[in-house]
Amino acid sequence: MFRRRLPALGAVLLLGNLAGAAAQGRAYPEYYPHKSGTHWTYSNGETQVVGPAVTHRGVRVVPVSHQFGGKTFTQDLLEYRADGSVWLRGVNTGGRLGWYAAPLNIYPPAPLTPGQRWTSASGNMTVSSAVTGVATIETSGRRYNALSIRTETSAGGRVSVQTAYFVPGLGVVRFETADGSRVNLLR
Numbered sequence: 001m002f003r004r005r006l007p008a009l010g011a012v013l014l015l016g017n018l019a020g021a022a023a024q025g026r027a028y029p030e031y032y033p034h035k036s037g038t039h040w041t042y043s044n045g046e047t048q049v050v051g052p053a054v055t056h057r058g059v060r061v062v063p064v065s066h067q068f069g070g071k072t073f074t075q076d077l078l079e080y081r082a083d084g085s086v087w088l089r090g091v092n093t094g095g096r097l098g099w100y101a102a103p104l105n106i107y108p109p110a111p112l113t114p115g116q117r118w119t120s121a122s123g124n125m126t127v128s129s130a131v132t133g134v135a136t137i138e139t140s141g142r143r144y145n146a147l148s149i150r151t152e153t154s155a156g157g158r159v160s161v162q163t164a165y166f167v168p169g170l171g172v173v174r175f176e177t178a179d180g181s182r183v184n185l186l187r
Helices: 008-023
Strands: 039-041 046-050 054-056 059-068 071-080 086-093 096-107 117-122 125-139 142-155 158-167 171-177 182-184
Touching (some): 071 096, 125 158, 125 171, 142 171
Antiparallel strands (some): 039 046, 054 059, 059 071, 096 117, 117 125, 158 171, 171 182
16 A cells, blocks of 8 residues: 655656556556455545455446445446556446446546546546646645546536545545535545
8 A cells, every 4th residue: 555655756756657667568456446345434434345346247347335334325336447447337326227338437547647638428427537736635644645636527417526636556535526625535
């Protein structure tokens, strides 16, 4: 796990090393954490839990459950592709599987770099994301140099905006909504 403190220059060097390794064609199997049993608990009371891979509609997906008080409310079905990209294939809500006709690209192949953009669409939903930079985030007494990812989701004439602060190998350490609400990683 990537929890140690790095100075700002360290983050720049880390990003440079990751970009150099990508250019050489090396894979990043742990860049986007998805090992079964991995979990994150956030300040809003949510716990996200990675389950064992399963097959839905012929596609191998990794379920990520969104829980409050130990009860699962929704489950994202994520496809981790050989190129390193992560795709949202469907959402299970209350035992009902909503499968996207076209999957939504959550993350492109690693590594992420400031200025990078990606967009995907399924039905009337469009998701556009951009890595806007590197930010120092402090939460639960820990300091992280995180990539800030701004995501706009448009669906049915409505637009929502969220910024996620992502640490390679660890996951999202903070979410911020357009109104300034913050949800921090606790553990």
